[in-house]
Amino acid sequence: MKSTAGKKQARRQFWLAVHLYLGLSLGLVISLVGLTGSLLVFYIDLDEWLNxxxxxxxxxxxxxxxxxxxxxxxxxxxxxxxxxxxxxxxxxxxxxxxxxxxxxxxxxxxxxxxxxxxxxxxxxxxxxxxxxxFAMTWLYDLHYKLLLDETGKILMAIVGGLLLMSLVSGIYLWWPPLHKLKSALSLKRHASRERLNYDLHKLAGVYSFIVLLLLALTGIALEIPQYVNPLFGYFSPLQASPAPKSAITQNNPARISLDQAVAVGQARFPQARLCWIETPHDTNGSYRINLRQAGEPSLRFPKTNVWVDQYSGQVLAISNPDELGGSDTVINWLHPLHTGEAFGLTGQLLVLFSGLVCPILFITGLIRWLQKRRGRRTTKRQSLSAKNQPLSPQMLNR
Known part of the structure; x- marks a missing residue:
């Protein structure tokens, strides 16, 4: 039977192989996703800079x-x-x-x-x-679905799952004994280039682990909500999206203006900021007035909604995130967590820098692999050279 130390070493070799082959096979894709995600943090600002x-x-x-x-x-x-x-x-x-x-x-x-x-x-x-x-929306589609529509979303969800495995295996391989924690969290001074590269790879992964883990989890959930959201529904019921219809009558034959519909919506939430106005799609459609209340995690896509009859101006339905169950609340947090806007500029900068870490991890990991492979080849050549070297007379006389 294997000793405890032998089992531990075998387990470590297994996760080292998993971490290595995931990094080599997916490193370029994850780097691309990280870089595009970093750019998309300030998507509107960059679009205005370009236009x-x-x-x-x-x-x-x-x-x-x-x-x-x-x-x-x-x-x-x-x-x-x-x-x-x-x-x-x-x-x-x-x-x-x-x-x-x-x-x-x-x-x-x-x-x-x-x-x-x-x-x-x-x-x-x-x-x-x-x-x-145009550039920023093309980058969004590249980040979100690899320019492949629905197939791309499934592929990206799979990539997100493999990224989770790579992150967890990396932390497992790094995890030091408690007395070595300080040195494991710092660069070694006056180290060789090989050691410096190793430390950069290790520390980039350790310090970005929580954010990258969060980005991977929220990214998977946003890619395949048709599979993930029902899982949340097991914990608390999900609210069905309202689909109210306007009713045209002889007393109300004409559509009210957008400004009137906005006034109706804001009257229900007077302290909220107007974010979106959706006009009716047909004669039975309604206005949807989208507002942001203080404390909502998303700045651009809040979840406070008022549906207004396009003829009478009556309120047909309301969706107030303060009244939603736990599962709906978690789902509403997914996108602002993924973009970082849930925590303002600080959160956005964390997401931006974590995206930039992805190519750093790939490049340093690739260099580390090449260094070790080169070292193994050198050792092998030296071993073969020693075997092929003719024996000295002293050795023959022994």
């Missing part, structure tokens, strides 16, 4: 009404008769971004809306673009 025409250089004294903005969209795209979704910026220098979902031109993609950027002060259209056809 300076989106920045309002001289904000006017007063914004156009939301109804005027909507009519400007209709004039710019008269063939788009279904609803639009308008993102209302808090920054006075930022344009209103309107999305038109499932346009005919990109209907073969799972998600590729038409996106119009509108000057909130003049109503003029600053940009007219399809999702995926």
């Amino acid at each position: 300076p025409q989106l920045i309002i250089s001289e904000p006017g004294p007063q914004r156009q009404s939301y109804e005027n903005i909507f009519q400007a969209l209709r004039r710019a795209e008269p063939a788009r008769q279904r609803g639009w979704r308008l993102e209302i910026p808090d920054d006075p220098r930022r344009a209103i971004t309107a999305r038109y979902y499932q346009p005919q031109e990109t209907e073969h993609h799972g998600f590729a809306p038409l996106m119009l950027s509108v000057d909130p002060y003049t109503g003029s259209v600053l940009a007219n673009r399809f999702w995926g056809e």
Whole structure:
């Protein structure tokens, strides 16, 4: 029977092999995912930097009404008769971004809306673009689904699971005895290049472990919600998404304006900030007024919603995250945790730097493997050389 030390060594060799082959086979993909994720942390800012025409250089004294903005969209795209979704910026220098979902031109993609950027002060259209056809959205699709639509999401969920295994195996291999913890958490001074590379690999993994673990878990959940969300539902019931319908009557034959619908929604949550306005998709559709209450983790995609009848202005449904169960609350936290915005600028910077760690781990791990392989070859050559060396007369006479 194997001794305890022998079993421990065999177990360590197994996880060393797992860690090595996961790193060599997936390192490039994980590096790509990490780098694109880092860029996407500040997706809107980078998009504006790449497209300076989106920045309002001289904000006017007063914004156009939301109804005027909507009519400007209709004039710019008269063939788009279904609803639009308008993102209302808090920054006075930022344009209103309107999305038109499932346009005919990109209907073969799972998600590729038409996106119009509108000057909130003049109503003029600053940009007219399809999702995926400009840099930052192309990077998003590369990060989220490897540009492969639904198949890419499944692949990325698998990559996320293998990343989890790589992270856990790395921590297992690193875990030091308590009396060596201090040295295991620091760079060795005046070390050789080989030791410096090893320490960089080790410390990059250790110090980014918690964030990378969180990113991998939330990434898997966001890739395949159709499988993950029902699992949460076992712990507490999930709230069904409301689908209220407006009822046209002789007394209310005309649609109310976007501004009236917004006023109705904000009256229910007067302290909340307006984030999105979704207009009705058809004659039975309703307005969806999306607001952010203080304390919600997501800045851009909060979960406070008020559905308003497009004719009467009556409230048809409300979704208040303060009243949701535990499972829905966890699901609502997944995206802001993954982007870091749940913890403001600090969280975003943590995600950014953790994404940059991925290529560092791959490069230092690859160098470490090449160093060890080169060392084994040198040892093997020396051993063969010693075997082939002719025996001296002294050795023959023994």
